[in-house]
Amino acid sequence: MEEKKKLLLVEGKNDKFVLTKLLEKFKIGGVCEIIDTDGISNLLPSIPVHIKASDVGIVGIIIDADTNLNNRWTSIKDRLLKQEFQVPKDLPKDGLILSNGNIKVGVWIMPNNNINGMLEDFIAFLIPQNDELLPIVDSTLADIESKQLNKYAPIHKSKARIHSWLAYQEEPGASIGVSITRKYLTTDNENCEQLIAWLTKLFVE
Secondary structure, eight states: OOOOEEEEEESSHHHHHHHHHHHHHTTOTTSSEEEEOSSHHHHHHHHHHHHHOTTEEEEEEEEEOBTOHHHHHHHHHHHHHHTTOOOOSSOOTTOEEEEOSSOEEEEEEETTSSSSBOHHHHHHHTSOTTOSSHHHHHHHHHHHHHTTOOOSOGGGHHHHHHHHHHHTSSSTTOOHHHHHHTTSSOOOSHHHHHHHHHHHHHHTO
């Protein structure tokens, strides 16, 4: 019998690239097909489609909390309830993994299932402790905002923050994925370890 597909749904190409690099680094690359759905408006309606597919055995879902973690969780939970999953009221802090007897499903809401934010907030966790550049970045952004010179919306401040920090590295402007490979960012972090543990439990164990 042909082995069923293992899918990981993400919102965009940056998410896909970062997850690919993390899986490779922890030597679990290739355990799943990472699908860039090109936005949350496409990802959410695709969930029941993939769950109902006869050739799919596991569906992982990674989305951003953005400004309202509870709303994001509700949007996922409602769709899983309609597919006859026994879904807890609250999203587990270490990520959700459950089965309805036919298919296994996992949910992780960036940055850590616990606070509002997005992929870039998760990446900020990976900046080495006592890094001397990050305070300079924060000071610069605060100065720009105090003068109302920032072109970015408040919701995207974490993007401005991490990409400003990356601009100061040995290879200025390297992508987040490349920065993991080149060890500008550290994966020796509790939040990263929890994400990898969730991915391993969902797709490997």
